Amino acid sequence: MRLPSIPTFCCLVVIAVGSFHTAFAQTAPAQGSTDAPKPKYVSQPAKADVILPNATITVDYSAPSAHGRTVFGGLVPYGEVWRTGANAATTLKTTGTLQIGGLTLPTGTYTLYSLPSQDGWKLVVNKQTGQWGTVYDKSQDLGRVAMETGSNSMPVETFVIDFEKTVGQTTELHLKWAGVDASVQITAQK
Template sequence: MNRRLLSHLSISTLAALVFFATTPALAQKSIPPAKAPVSPMQMATKKLDDTTYVKVTYHSPRIQDPKTAQKRVIFGKLVPYGEVWRLGANSATELTTTGDLELAGKKLPAGTYSLFAIPQADKWTLIVNKDVGEWGAYKYNKDNDVLRVDVPATKSADTYEAFTIAFDEKGTALNFSWENTQVSVPVRPAKKG
């Protein structure tokens, strides 16, 4: 091949590459996002002091039944009174703390734990358990409880469609709200020494 033809081919090849690189491919297809989960994963976080950061990871179910779109009765029916509950949906709720905590006056060492509850109409027993990565409460083992605290359950004039876990603004309580029920667990960094 002569040099002039080779040069011409190189310029033509370069032009074609630039054209195809800057032109959207006609064969591309749009891929929709995955279907939104029925009980999406949520997090509640709070820095309580210089060494204590707390994160609660949970799945947030709704009052409305995802299959029938009907409102459900939550406490006493969907979530039975007197039975261990995963404190949300799907996998058990998990709490991680970088420093020692006091939950309702009881000391909890730094670490990652599963949270469960035993709801009653007037109080809940909050359970902190050392087993993590559990699906629901199906394999809950009471022997691995780190601590249990009883806290009052109150009725709210507001209705919480989504199960919600949140720290109050001051970081002095961890609150659980769903339907017309609210539970508040006092929380603070453990006293040093």
């Protein structure tokens, strides 16, 4: 058996070592590295906004998907406060004073939760902001408002918050997922 020449052997060793190093360098960041990859959330960030004559309203949330699961009464239990999305808490920011149902909402930023039940839904407006979505402090509630519930013509796979029927100072906030469309009227005060 003939052995490879020294230059050929050295070349093969360099290629093998380089391949080995590259494979491991891509799979694990160096210990203590600040360049570690950030976690990838399954539920993607989303935004809904509307401009009314006396207020701009922006809702920032993360949109979970059903993935074949039973959503309401399953993944989201009835009778328990729900984060109204996924990941970080869902926020509503308004540049003007709003009337949501019977609740007055001054200019500012709030967290939105909801309370789904088989008999109806409530929108929960909370003064605490910046927390993870599952951190709920009832003592920080500004108030709770009854929502109208309807059904979607087709099941909605990925949770959606949007504004509809915007006319003048008034709009409707809609929460849509699976077969449910829960909504509440919002009016910007003059």
